[in-house]
Amino acid sequence: MTDEELRKEVRKQRRLEKLGTNEPRCGTCGENRWQCFDQHHPADFGRDETMVLECSNCHRILSDDQKDHPAFDPDADPLLDQIGHFLLGLADMLKLILDKLIAFGHALIERAASPASGAEA
Secondary structure, eight states: OOHHHHHHHHHHHHHHHHHTOSSOOOTTTOOOOGGGEEEEOTTOTTTOOOOEEEEHHHHHHHHHHHTTSOOOOTTSOHHHHHHHHHHHHHHHHHHHHHHHHHHHHHHHHHHHHSGGGSOOO
């Protein structure tokens, strides 16, 4: 193993250790390259310590969606606020997944209608 390969492997192992898995996969889009991951706080950073793995692209979309969630209210019940923001974050993740499912369904239908699909027999 060359020095360059060794350095890359060390970087990879450190990153996988930080991510907490040897096989990261974005639950939204399926990305699985270890270099592409961030830890996302569904309830927003600072409200809850729960984190999920998302690729950088999906994480950016989800973090931007969180900017439209209700602002911090110091008079609100902290537990209800935390649960509410977590549910909003989960809904944001599900919306992304739903968009992917719809696109995949359309792609399958288009492929099925294509003469090159082998559907004609």
